[in-house]
Structure formats: structure tokens, C-alpha cells
Amino acid sequence: MSRIIILASPGSGHGKTLVTAGLAKALGGGNRRIRVYKMGPDYLDPQFIEAATGLEVRQLDYWMLGEREIAAELCRAQNEVDDIIIEGVMGLFDGEHSVARLARDYRIPVCIVADASAMAQTFGALMYGLANYDPDVNVAAVIANKVGSDRHASLLAESVRPPLTMLGSIKRDKALAVHERHLGIGAEDRSAAQHAAAAMAEQLTEIAQSLPWGKLRIEEDSLTQPEVQHEGPRLQGMRIAVAKDAVFSFIYHANMDFLQREGATVHYFSPLSDTQLPDCDALYLPGGYPELHLETLANNHAMISAIRQHIEADKPCMAECGGMLYLLESLSHDERCAPLCGIFPLRAKVNERLAGLGYQSLPGTRLRGHSFHYASIVDEPSNADELPRSAYSDGRKGELILREKRTIASFVHWYFSSEPQKICDWLSGKPEL
Structure with missing residues (x-):
């Protein structure tokens, strides 16, 4: 049975793509088989993670795939890998096809990755709001990103209220600086992505051991079948x-x-x-x-x-x-x-x-x-x-x-x-x- 977790944020720009890449790299150092998904139709974040880790990244998107295909995709994953990491899109509750919807539908625990560089105790209030906004969404843990010092990390940890767990902090580090991507991933970008993911993996080594993983169990016979059946492959020999x-x-x-x-x-x-x-x-x-x-x-x-x-x-x-x-x-x-x-x-x-x-x-x-x-x-x-x-x-x-x-x-x-x-x-x- 596969372990599964969603990495989400209060909004875009909190650094969850690099955290996703670093986590995949930290977990993949042993013999565990890792599958990474990206919510939404985006190509650039998956390209970055692929360049950083060498892993194949696939999309989960309610609009494009639909409920049946998402279930089928996750069902295939649970039979093929040990750990499933899903990177969210935008903010946790944003949009009709939100990250929260996926978390509800499959009872997947959510770990919040939040940029804490410009706040202290307010961090706890923000995390409390995300954790309590929808009781059917299991926001189980939080990682503070871009933390300035040990004192800053302590203030953030003290502000987080139980039962939400503060897993740890990621310190600001020039090695983690990655330019925002509007265009494709070139050779220099691949090298930068690999170095940044390696640096992130070092900071996530202990955090990775404490993640609140969920268990994914999708019964294959529960999957609804396509409405239209057809005889054999339709592009056979092409x-x-x-x-x-x-x-x-x-x-x-x-x-x-x-x-x-x-x-x-x-x-x-x-x-x-x-x-x-x-x-x-x-x-x-x-x-x-x-x-x-x-x-x-x-x-x-x-x-x-x-x-x-x-x-x-x-x-x-x-x-x-x-x-x-x-x-x-x-x-x-x-x-x-x-x-x-x-x-x-x-x-x-x-x-x-x-x-x-x-x-x-x-x-x-x-x-x-x-x-x-x-x-x-x-x-x-x-x-x-x-x-x-x-x-x-x-x-x-x-x-x-x-x-x-x-x-x-x-x-x-x-x-x-x-x-x-x-x-x-x-x-x-x-x-x-």
C-alpha cells in the first residue's frame, strides 16, 4: 500500500515546487519508489522537478482528467510505487478544482509549505485558519520556508497551535535561490535545479522522517468504466x-x-x-x-x-x-x-x-x-x-x-x-x- 501526501500552500510563490523536488530527492536516496504529481495543467513546475530529480512528473487536474481518470491514475500509482507526493497548485482552497477537493475526495493528509520570511506569530494564525477552514480537509502539518534565523524559527514554531504539527523550518540559503520560470528548462537551468534540490534535500532530511503520510487504497473494481466501449486499439500499427x-x-x-x-x-x-x-x-x-x-x-x-x-x-x-x-x-x-x-x-x-x-x-x-x-x-x-x-x-x-x-x-x-x-x-x- 502506497504512502501519500499533498504539499500545499496559502498561495502561489511559497516555494512548494522546490520543496517537492527536495523531498523527492531526500526520500529517493534509498530503495523507495517515488511518484510525483503536479495538480493543474502546468508544464513548467513538472519540468523543473524532472530536471532536479530525474523522476517523471504527471498531472492531476479535475478539469482535464475528470474524476474517473484521476482515480485510475492514483490506482495505477498505488500498484507501482511506495511514496506518492502531490504538489498543489495556487492556494489550498483556490478554485472549483482545488487542492482541498483532492484532499477531501481521497482523504489525503496535507502538509502546508508557507513562506514565513515576512512574519512571526501571524504565521500561526494563518496556519490555524487553513487547518480549520474546512473540517473535511486534513491539514496535518506545516513546514516554514525561508526562515531567517533560529530565533525566527522558534517564534514560528511557538505560534502553531495543536493538533497542527510544525515539522520544521527551511533556512534562507543562496543555494536555494532559483529564478522564476517563465520559459523552458535549459541546460544551465537543469544544473541549477539539481543543485538547489540537493541543497533542499539536506534541509529536509529530518523533516522527511516526520511527514504525516496517509495510506492510499483504491479498489480497482470500484473504478467506473468509460461510457463508450470500443474494440481493440484505435491507432493499431500507426x-x-x-x-x-x-x-x-x-x-x-x-x-x-x-x-x-x-x-x-x-x-x-x-x-x-x-x-x-x-x-x-x-x-x-x-x-x-x-x-x-x-x-x-x-x-x-x-x-x-x-x-x-x-x-x-x-x-x-x-x-x-x-x-x-x-x-x-x-x-x-x-x-x-x-x-x-x-x-x-x-x-x-x-x-x-x-x-x-x-x-x-x-x-x-x-x-x-x-x-x-x-x-x-x-x-x-x-x-x-x-x-x-x-x-x-x-x-x-x-x-x-x-x-x-x-x-x-x-x-x-x-x-x-x-x-x-x-x-x-x-x-x-x-x-x-
Whole structure:
């Protein structure tokens, strides 16, 4: 039976991602098998933890996965690993699909990670409020982060009221300084992440022994089955080329698992450095940051030609966010502009401010995903209002969906298992919405 715990915070920016990485590293020093999850659709925090620990990080998100898939994911984990660490998102009680909801649904103990750098006794009041706000959420312990001194640590510990347990304090340390991540994880970032996680693991050695672990027990026969059954893998024998490199890195592990469960073989390639596509039946261009390597992408004429040939040969292609930008006529960023694949005769630019953010769905289906992008299309077609779009979770019009032959592209990052048949249709060359 697996041990399980949630690391949550009063809000964003309290340092729980680095604590999660450090805890995983501290626990993984022996022979224990560790599984790390991140709540929410985010790619960057999981990338940081993966870079820091070498562990695979998966998402738990009520909107994208749904209750059945979350239960199935946790059920698989309990049969595969010893310890399950779940990093929360935003504040403990924030949002309809909050961390607190997961804690309630599976009776998972919560350990609060809180930045205590600018408070003393008020720390205890804040922790008391979190622990007593919802009696069905088991807030069992707290870790004070960014503590200035032993005296500061004592004041914080004295302020925490039973039955809440103060597990310990993490001292401020330059070795724990990690720049906020707006872009992908490069080689230097990986090295910094590894050093910071190692330093954090040292501070967490004793704390890790005192965590209020819960026990996860999900009976497999209690899992509800999908409403629609199908005969056999729907992508049997298909070869799917997946872009994966320093640009195209926004890939959910669960999506790759989905493709393989449906019978496809996945072949990774790099639009940055490769000059031809793998032998493939379909192409998947995930999200990422094409603006970081714009000239290199634009100058790889052989790859651009290979992708154009694939699409013009009427073979399926699915592109998301950065992958969609790669298929446009050009992309501009920081006064630089480079021509790209030109499948869609549209231009885009990367803005300083966020251009799109939120959960998305495909109207008329159960397909779900999310968008998060700074880029925008600068010359949308005159009939853009008539073209298909995704929908925000609150009902607003979402992202433009582009189609050309058997290619379908948008700013949305889709979660494949939310609507398996639709994804299989798209990758099989049926781009109908």
C-alpha cells in the first residue's frame, strides 16, 4: 500500500515546487519508489522537478482528467510505487478544482509549505485558519520556508497551535535561490535545479522522517468504466512522429502513454537539429517556445520542407500552441521576424503580456485542455468569427482552430484521454470537429 501526501500552500510563490523536488530527492536516496504529481495543467513546475530529480512528473487536474481518470491514475500509482507526493497548485482552497477537493475526495493528509520570511506569530494564525477552514480537509502539518534565523524559527514554531504539527523550518540559503520560470528548462537551468534540490534535500532530511503520510487504497473494481466501449486499439500499427527538443517540450507523459495504449508507436524527432522526419503516418507538434530558437528553426530548411511535404501529402498532423506557431507563415519576437513552415498564411508575434489563459474544451465533445500563451495571431482571417473555436470553461469563445487538409492546429494543449475517439480520429486523418 502506497504512502501519500499533498504539499500545499496559502498561495502561489511559497516555494512548494522546490520543496517537492527536495523531498523527492531526500526520500529517493534509498530503495523507495517515488511518484510525483503536479495538480493543474502546468508544464513548467513538472519540468523543473524532472530536471532536479530525474523522476517523471504527471498531472492531476479535475478539469482535464475528470474524476474517473484521476482515480485510475492514483490506482495505477498505488500498484507501482511506495511514496506518492502531490504538489498543489495556487492556494489550498483556490478554485472549483482545488487542492482541498483532492484532499477531501481521497482523504489525503496535507502538509502546508508557507513562506514565513515576512512574519512571526501571524504565521500561526494563518496556519490555524487553513487547518480549520474546512473540517473535511486534513491539514496535518506545516513546514516554514525561508526562515531567517533560529530565533525566527522558534517564534514560528511557538505560534502553531495543536493538533497542527510544525515539522520544521527551511533556512534562507543562496543555494536555494532559483529564478522564476517563465520559459523552458535549459541546460544551465537543469544544473541549477539539481543543485538547489540537493541543497533542499539536506534541509529536509529530518523533516522527511516526520511527514504525516496517509495510506492510499483504491479498489480497482470500484473504478467506473468509460461510457463508450470500443474494440481493440484505435491507432493499431500507426507510426506517430512527435517533435521533442529544447523548443517543443510541452508534452504530457499521459498523452504519450495514451498513444501507445491505442496501438501506435511513438518516434521522437527534433525540428531544431534533424533534417528529416521519421518514417511516420501522422505528425504531432506539441507546444513549447519557438521564439527561443527562432533563427535555428527558420534556417532548418530541410525540416521545414519535410513537414510541408508530409502535410501536402494529405497525412495527418496535429499541432498545439508552439507547434501551431511553427506552422504559420512567420513569427516575430523582440524585433526579430523569421519565416517558418507557411502551412497557414498567417503571421504571429510574441507579446510582453499574456494573450491567452484558461481551461478549454471542444464544443460538442468531451475533449478538454488548456491554453497559456503570450503569442497572438496578428492577421486573423476576415471571417475569423465564423471559424471554429474552442470554448473557455466559463462559456466564452476560446481559441481559433485552424485546419488545412488533414492538419488541425490551435493554441490549446489537449489532454488526449478526455475524449479518446476524437484524438484518434484526428491522428487517423479525420480532422472533423
